[in-house]
Amino acid sequence: MHILIASPHFNEWRGNKITAERIKQGIENRSHKVSVISSTEEGAPIPENIDLVHGFHAYKFAIFQKKYNIHLPYILTLTGTDINQNLEEEDKRDVILQCLQNAQIIHAFDSKMKEKVVHYLPDIQEKIKVMPQSVELNKKPLNKNPDPFIFLLPAGIRKVKNITSAIEMAAIMRDKYNIALELAGPVIEENEYKKIDHFLQKYDWLTYHGEIPFADMADFYKKADVVLNTSLSEGQSSALLEAMAAYRPVLASDIDGNRGVIKHEYSGFLYRNEEEFAMFAERLINNYEMRQKIAENAYIQVSENNSKEIEINTLLSWYSYALK
Template sequence: MKVVLVTPNFHQPRGNTITVQRIADGLKSMNVDTEIVSTTEDTEMTFLPEADVVHGFHAYKFYSFMEKLDVKPKSYVLTLTGTDLNHNLFDKKTRPDVLTCLRNSVAIHVFNEEAKQTLLSEVPEVKEKTFMVPQGTEILHDTKADYQKQENTFLFVLPAGIRKIKNVPAAIEMMEKLHQKYNHVRLCLVGPILEKEEGKIVSEMVEDNNDWIDYLGQLPHEKMGTIYYQADCVLNTSHSEGQSSAILEAMAHGLPALVSDNQGNRSIVSHEKTGFIYQNSDQFLDYAEKIMNNNTLRYKIGESAKEYISQNHSSESEIKRLLKIYRKAL
């Protein structure tokens, strides 16, 4: 079997890139031939490589890419990654394309049950071909990256590409209040600037607070293990998520997660069991203080997070279930 994985922005270090590369590696370990095509970089393509299965990621961007091809795939499997389900499906301008893409697919993959219910409430006719498969994840090694946590500090890490949907300025504002109360608090931002204007805002805020904020920019994925090993807590402040690969990885390393209340985060973080889910700034600060000031609680939640990931987000299980979808589609 040969599978072509078609995804946007593959050459940028985004969550989707990590997801697609992990799936490609997993398929190869099962002796499946794979090829990755980037819908945003491979713009001169007029047809896709020959394959038994075409697997597209992000309904709207995949559909827009297909429309430009001279030879369109006869059939395809589709993964909804987050913004396509939470935004493009409800945007009057993009909704028709998303609906067409969904209806013409032979199978649809979502990461969690809530995403499935959102999809079926809008497009009930795709129920029989919709499958829920949680993302897999893995433990990353400590590669001794250049970054070094300061002694006697409490380190929050926010791994995110800098774009509006990730809500990084709000994270800095909330963390600034926390730092005013606890001067040993530190914040480390990791991720490339993906939107210029948002990058300018974040860069200025970091410069104004450079005594306690470090912005590392883009790091190779394999170096993230070192960051997780040094961190005390991982943050996600996104307006919406599909299912954050960074949060999954951090939890696999035994880190408590403090995350915003959105569909993707709720699918992997159980409030006060494997992390904390906040709805406003006051809750964020309250939960951050709990994590900082109770070592027993922090350890217990971190261990629960690690156990949850090992039981529910196995990369091997993810690949086996995707292979079942491919075979059913064939």
């Protein structure tokens, strides 16, 4: 079986790239051939003798499919942008829905994603399958008395990631605590980076590390005391799963995609406003035992629910079904 994975922006360190590379490795380890193409890159050559296409991001995959006149069976993995943004835009909705209708299988990371698609296409709910992403376990001991206390926010620089809010909330907390905020991720929207750069010139406790290769992120999780996600919308954050698998407590915005990953006050904290962010952050800063308990619960949760073996076995069964 020869699978083509079509992932947008594959040459940038984003969540889709990390997911696509993980799947490629897992499928190849089962003696199948996998090719990967960046569906948003101009002039990318299409490999020959493809049996099945696995597309990521329905709207961008639909554009790619039409551009290259691809008529092969395909499965689609939905993204946060599909569900939380593009489906709400009339000029993109019909393109996405047509693409979903023609897919053999549609992969959603959680039930909320499935519900949003079923709202528009109730007749296809049987072919929408729910499976969370897998993650590699990488447990590292917590720092008991950190100074400064480091918050890590791994995210591409985009408006939807709401990074400036993290900086502003951290600045308020600096009045009481010796904290540092570290940012890691590629610049995707220059206008957003300009806003962050303004703060970088202003605060010496704020650091931007730029785009970090996935293999190097383990060192950043090890150094962090708490990992943040401040997004306005998410599909399923691979960075949150990686943090939990690294035995780090997480503090994240209370949105659908994050609720699918974090069990509030068990495997992390979900905040709805600045006051809750400050309250949960203070509890984590002041209580090492709490940090340890949250990290332990999170680690157990991902070890039980986000298995790579289950992910690859399930995908192979979907691929076989799609080729019948």
